[in-house]
């Protein structure tokens with residue numbers, strides 16, 4: 001059993017509602033709304049216009065700089081290209097497709113004659129063209145992570161921790177599609193030139209571990225499964241690196257700094273499908289759960305499906321549902337509408353109706369220090385909170401607020417119910433604003449001096 005990382009908490013995993021239910025396919029939605037930003041980086045530029053006919057897998061959004069292309073997830077007619085409500089808040093340019101229910105596959109989707117004969121460069125190009133991003137929620141473009149890590153990375157880790165409560169999509173994938181996970185691992189090993197890939201799985205998924213080990217043995221694959229003690233946020237990139245290698249990623253650094261690259265379970269499956277079938281990311285497995293959902297499930301649906309369709313497929317929402325969260329309860333984003341679409345990074349859609357809201361007005365810190373013990377990034381949340389509240393930006397920067405991964409462990413453990421993580425999001429924005437203002441002032445000063453000298 002791998003060693004743990006510093007800090008962390010043990011929330012009730014709440015996974016029993018869905019972890020024994022097979023992934024269901026959603027009945028095809030009448031319409032999909034595909035946002036032009038489902039990745040880290042600048043939004044894509046739409047390549048289609050109203051009235052165009054599109055097919056499944058056709059590229060409909062092109063990247064501008066860092067990013068990943070976006071593809072049609074259903075066949076049909078483009079009925080709008082306009083800003084629509086978006087899960088990250090506000091509106092985002094989107095391509096709206098009316099589904100003709102024919103599920104026609106685009107001619108752009110081409111499987112290679114022999115996937116095993118592809119060069120490393122050709123495999124990376126296929127990953128890039130497939131629009132693959134970190135599907136655990138980080139949404140960093142996968143081809144960039146691979147090409148940037150070659151030569152620096154000696155440990156490839158597949159993140160099967162799935163430590164957020166309620167979410168079971170990766171667990172079900174281990175049980176139902178182990179050959180895609182192991183196949184993706186084999187291609188990652190080839191691309192990075194390593195002789196083995198490590199899959200880290202928390203030990204509350206023993207049947208998932210068994211399923212992967214059976215597949216590894218059958219295929220004689222260069223993959224090992226490392227069971228991990230359950231602890232949140234083990235699925236954080238830096239935490240799973242430490243749990244598996246014992247090494248800590250330095251503050252402000254990336255896993256590559258200690259020779260690691262981390263990929264999510266479903267990202268690994270997407271790599272397998274891209275390299276063997278030429279298939280881009282057009283579908284997503286979403287856990288639909290929480291006390292407000294009548295019949296919680298894991299559902300696979302086309303990207304761009306409105307989340308209201310997922311709730312309908314689960315028998316609807318209970319009376320009194322007062323909160324929707326896209327993602328897990330620790331790191332997810334509250335939503336004001338069920339009209340937002342499923343994106344590449346959407347792992348769960350939760351609804352709550354029971355008395356689970358534990359926030360209080362005007363909470364007061366009792367200086368117990370429990371948040372410090374829980375913080376996996378070795379931060380002092382109580383001090384970060386005070387600095388943010390008092391707008392003490394220099395102190396906030398010196399206390400490494402930007403290293404906060406917004407995991408919510410401090411908020412979870414805090415007996416005074418301080419609104420810590422929320423305040424850190426505000427503080428980060430204040431710091432970013434200050435950095436931008438400082439940069440603008442420095443540039444203006446330099447320009448004025450150059451003008452003076454001329």
Ligand code: SF4
Nearest residue numbers: 365366368369371414
């Ligand atoms: S856990 Fe809460 S009450 Fe305790 S020191 Fe941290 S912020 Fe204060």
Ligand code: SF4
Nearest residue numbers: 375404405407408410
């Ligand atoms: S939210 Fe930030 S400060 Fe709080 S425990 Fe997580 S990393 Fe630490």
